[in-house]
Amino acid sequence: MKPIVIIGEGGHSKVVQDIIAAEGVYRVIAVLDDKYAEVFEKDHVLIGPISYAEKLNEETDAVFVIAIGNNQVREKIARMLFKAGAVFKAVVHPFSSVSPSARLGAGTVVMAGSVINADAVIGEHAIINSGAVVEHDNQIGNFAHVSPGAVLTGNVCVGTGAHIGAGATVIPGKTVGEWSVVGAGTVVINDIVDDVTVIGVPAKIMKK
Ligand SMILES: CC(C)(COP(=O)(O)OP(=O)(O)OC[C@H]1O[C@@H](n2cnc3c(N)ncnc32)[C@H](O)[C@@H]1OP(=O)(O)O)[C@@H](O)C(=O)NCCC(=O)NCCS
Structure with missing residues (x-):
């Protein structure tokens, strides 16, 4: 399964994680949210701040999905990660x-x-x-x-x-x-x- 990074860890993200599990196409390698200051591992998934996305983008072939319900916030993060070269998937x-x-x-x-x-x-x-x-x-x-x-x-x-x-x-x-x-x-x-x-x-x- 292809690696995917999920941005956001609120209620909307829980639903997106269920969709990814049900879809069976992607394997979640990281969930990033700015409520975290440090990177750590939990159940084989990396958890950390959104800034860590750039490193994951450089060092892995993971794709990204932004699981944040607020439209303005989703746009801001999408623009930032797009500039950093992230590839997004539906x-x-x-x-x-x-x-x-x-x-x-x-x-x-x-x-x-x-x-x-x-x-x-x-x-x-x-x-x-x-x-x-x-x-x-x-x-x-x-x-x-x-x-x-x-x-x-x-x-x-x-x-x-x-x-x-x-x-x-x-x-x-x-x-x-x-x-x-x-x-x-x-x-x-x-x-x-x-x-x-x-x-x-x-x-x-x-x-x-
Ligand atoms: C329309 C909406 C954005 C307004 O939010 P708000 O600006 O915080 O508005 P308030 O809650 O202060 O309500 C202001 C007035 O509008 C009325 N009102 C609010 N939402 C209403 C709605 N959907 N239909 C009819 N009247 C509504 C309130 O009763 C209140 O009336 P009053 O001034 O006579 O007391 C919000 O109520 C709404 O419907 N959001 C959609 C939420 C949603 O579907 N989310 C899905 C998440 S998955």
């Missing part, structure tokens, strides 16, 4: 359904029970969370997060870094702007501009 739970014609960017995480239908294009370092539905022809930007149980109907566009909250719905053909947040349970029936938070049925801007 991890996909075997109990998800991904169309053969869908495309997944590097570093993207697809969780159990999610459905990604025909010709959907998912960017890099995105999260398609448990039970989310990404219908045909969606375009999901880099660093976006589609939360558990959210439903993106056909031809929806989700901008870079946008967060679709749990159980939210976006009707066909609508766009959620870059870095915007759609609250849990919201129903989006109009395009949403960049950098706003929307809530309610139908969605209204609560803050910019």
Whole structure:
């Protein structure tokens, strides 16, 4: 199995580690998180600060996945490690359904029970969370997060870094702007501009 390094050790990382185990493609050699100052070994896995990633990248042929739920933090770390030459891979739970014609960017995480239908294009370092539905022809930007149980109907566009909250719905053909947040349970029936938070049925801007 190919070696993989996981960045982040919070709740989201626990789920990503389960996906990697279920997928059976990668062997976790290190879990790095800045809550650690020193490098040590636990159960044959290296644990240490994120800065240790550069050394692992130079000295091993490991690939990387960033298992941090916060979109801004994930972007910052991805840019830093990309500059250092890290290669990112998508991890996909075997109990998800991904169309053969869908495309997944590097570093993207697809969780159990999610459905990604025909010709959907998912960017890099995105999260398609448990039970989310990404219908045909969606375009999901880099660093976006589609939360558990959210439903993106056909031809929806989700901008870079946008967060679709749990159980939210976006009707066909609508766009959620870059870095915007759609609250849990919201129903989006109009395009949403960049950098706003929307809530309610139908969605209204609560803050910019
Ligand atoms: C929309 C959201 C981002 C707002 O967070 P916030 O800025 O901290 O907002 P607050 O909790 O201070 O709430 C502000 C007001 O909005 C209301 N509100 C918050 N979220 C709401 C939602 N999803 N739907 C309807 N109303 C909501 C609150 O009741 C409150 O109303 P009030 O001023 O009348 O008391 C957040 O509530 C949310 O829904 N996040 C999505 C979380 C999620 O799905 N995570 C998935 C992780 S895997």
